Amino acid sequence: MLPIVEGTWIRLHVQPLPGTATPKPLWLWHFSTGREEVTAARVDRLWQTFLRRFDPEHTFRVFGQTxxxxxxxxxxxxxADRWTWLMIAVYTQLRSGRSLVEDRRRPRExxxxxxxxxxxxxxxxxxxxxxxxIALPANAPKPCRPGPGRPAGSRxxxxxxxxxxxxxxxxDIKG
Structure with a gap:
């Protein structure tokens, strides 16, 4: 049986944008339960958070494609959790390095x-x-010979x- 999670439904009326379509109200759910906690600033923050939901959704969509x-x-x-967080860190680094590379597109793009x-x-x-x-975090490997190993004559x-x-x-069973 699923647990019951209390929260608050917030109905937002969206202003009409240029075009012929009439906007529908937007319903947001928040885990707070009291009316005093849901202020105008809080609703504005929830709306911004709702708009930013595409970043993690598209990140995991890209994960599934690569x-x-x-x-x-x-x-x-x-x-598996460690690998997922490592991949998130890798893709974050790739996104932050976008300004450093030039586009090397394939012919079909x-x-x-x-x-x-x-x-x-x-x-x-x-x-x-x-x-x-870019700078390297480690020095180049130094050539070395193998270690001495176990001394000769010791067990x-x-x-x-x-x-x-x-x-x-x-x-062989003979019957």
């Missing part, structure tokens, strides 16, 4: 897009050109474990 989010076969729910309209996939295509210009204190292969022996 194979990066669904490619790994993760069995642990916590690992219509017109070049402005930097503000670049999708994460197009930014990812142009990332190769900006990669040499291995942790021998490898031997597991039974799980096969059952066959017996």
């Amino acid at each position: 194979p990066d989010w669904t490619r790994p076969r993760i069995r642990d729910p916590q690992a 219509r017109a070049p897009a402005t930097p503000a309209r670049l999708s994460p996939a197009r930014v990812r295509r142009g990332f190769r050109a900006i990669r040499p210009m 291995n204190r942790l021998p490898a474990q031997h597991h039974e292969p799980g096969k059952t022996p066959t017996t």
Whole structure:
């Protein structure tokens, strides 16, 4: 059985926009239960939040279209949550780097897009050109030789474990 969640319905009357269509009232639901909590400033904030709902909706729509989010076969729910948050961070970085790349469109794509309209996939295509210009968070790997290992003549204190292969022996039964 689903839990009962109390809240407040807010009905907004939208002003007519240019055109012939008459606007319909907009209903918003908020989890507050008292009338004193729903002020004009609060309703204005709810309306702005309603308009911003497209950002996460389109983010997850893009996740479903690109194979990066669904490619790994993760069995642990916590690992899947970590992977989802990692992908959100990656796409946030791609969105913030839109102004650094130029549009590298494919022949089937219509017109070049402005930097503000670049999708994460197009930014990812142009990332190769900006990669040499950005700073690296780590130094280049230093060449080294392998470590000394176990000293010669000493015994291995942790021998490898031997597991039974799980096969059952066959017996010849003559009847």
